[in-house]
Amino acid sequence: MMNRWHAAKRLWPMLTAMALLLSACGRADISALNPQGPVAEEQFDLMKLAILIMIVVVVIVFVLSFYVIVRYRRRPGDKSIPVQVEGNHKLEIIWTVIPLILLFILAVPTVKSVFGLATDYTKDNNAVQVIVTAHQYWWEFEYPQYGIKTAQQLMIPTGKTISAQVKSADVIHSFWIPSLAGKIDANPGSNVNTMYFSAPEEGVYMGKCAELCGPSHALMDFKVTAVDEASFERWVEAMKQPAVMPADPNVAAVFENQCLSCHAVGDKGSPLYPNLTGIGDRSTVAGILTNTDDPKYSNEGTTYDNLKRWISDPQAVKPGNIMPKVGLTEEEIDGIAKYLSEYKLDEKP
Ligand code: HEC
Ligand SMILES: [Cu+2]
Incomplete structure (x- = not known):
């Protein structure tokens, strides 16, 4: 008795933690259980159908079991041995055919969806084409129709079909926007996976x-920002503008020498690593340090604070990422963080 009570007491914190954890489910910005847009809704419908069938089976099996246990239990004084039954064709056919029917009910819409969701929009000019490249531990988004590239924050117009061609520059990752669509693997090499989705x-x-991809896998977050079509077009135009370099010539020189060997802004720099054009507008630094005061996310600080923190020691934020700790003075870090935090595009997303 004592022991059982102790076990129950130990279960309480776990149950409380579970309740807290599960209470985050259903948020429209991150939950597959609160689907946004046609692709996610179709996938959620399949989940509901599967769960409904399972519930029906579980209820029938449990009701029958309890009925049999209670109705045919051994009564006091009863010493007889029940009739020994071996095989019953009628029952065997019933419990083979019913699951087959249930599987069929599940299979038809599932197979239909699997093929429907594999529709190839990569040649469709009405769709917004995005080449998604996963890197340890950041996301690159290239828009071949517009000749622009961005990182960590995928900008899309509402209502339009977004056609993504997903690949990886290193190990296997998996691209997942829970409330908009299911996951798709990002593979290295020439194996490009395609998917589409849209946000209403x-x-x-x-x-x-x-997909577990290394020590900072859990920090490999990104955002999808859906804006109306006119705003999207203005964002594209702003992204194409020539680079805005730091006004202070010392900061400009340091930035050019120490950062533009890897990064690009506007028409300057290298295309290899995250494009920093308009980074002052983004809601995160490195996808994981959340900027400013959105109460929905844990708030790490202003864009400027987060940039400073990142540039001072990227490895402390995302262990194992490729950006080195660049040897800069406090003043230089300050100047660059200020410059980048103010690097906004005309069109605020
Ligand atoms: C050797 C190449 C390299 C150099 C040099 C480098 N970076 Fe980076 N930087 C990276 C990589 C790779 C990432 C992505 C890290 C990640 O998130 O995994 C990154 C990420 C960033 C980010 C976050 C981008 C985003 O989309 O949120 C900022 C800001 C940044 N770097 C600024 C700088 C500045 C400023 C300098 C110069 C002082 C610099 N970097 C030098 C490779 C480099
Ligand atoms: Cu990854």
Whole structure:
């Protein structure tokens, strides 16, 4: 009795933690259980159908079991041995055919969806084409129709079909925007996976890497920002503008020498690593340090604070990422963080 009580007491914190954890489910910006847009809705419908069938089976099996246990239990004084039954064709056929029918009910819409969701929009000019490249531990988004590239924050117009061609520059990752669509693997080499989705509502949707890819896998977050079509077009134009360099010539020289060997702004720099054009507008630094005061996310600080923290020691934020700790003075870090935090595009996303 004592022991059982102790076990129950130990279960309480776990149950409380579970309740807290599960209470985050259903958030429209990150939950597959609160689907946004046609692709996610179709996938959620399949989940509901599967769960409904399972519930029906579980209820029938449990009711029958309890009925049999109670109705045919051994009564006091009864010493007889029940009739020994071996095989019953009728029953065997019933419990083979019913699951087959249930599987069929599940299989038809599932197979239909699997093929439907594999529709190839990569040649469709009405769709917004995005080449998604996963890197340890950041996301690169290239728009071949517009000749622009960005990182960590995928900008999309509402209502339009977004056609993604997903690949990896290193190990296997998985591209996942829970509330907009299911996951798809990002493979290295020439194996490009395609998917499509669309967001009917303006807003910010959280994305995640869903394949263990190294020490900072859990920090490989990104955002999808859906804006109306006119705003999207203005964003594209702003991204194409020539680079805005730091006004202070010392800061400009340090930035050019120490940072533009890897990064690009506007028409300057290298295309290899995250494009920093308009980074002052983004809602995160490195996808994981959340900027400013959105109460929905844990608030790490202003864009400027987060940039300073990142540039001072990127390895402390995301262990194992490729950006080195660049040897800069406090003043230089300050100047660059200020410059980048003020690097906004005309069109505020
Ligand atoms: C050797 C190449 C390299 C150099 C040099 C470098 N970086 Fe980076 N930087 C990276 C990589 C790679 C990432 C992505 C890290 C990650 O998130 O995994 C990154 C990420 C960033 C980010 C976050 C980008 C985003 O999309 O949120 C900022 C800001 C940044 N670097 C600024 C700088 C500045 C400023 C300098 C110069 C002082 C610099 N970097 C030098 C490779 C480099
Ligand atoms: Cu990853």
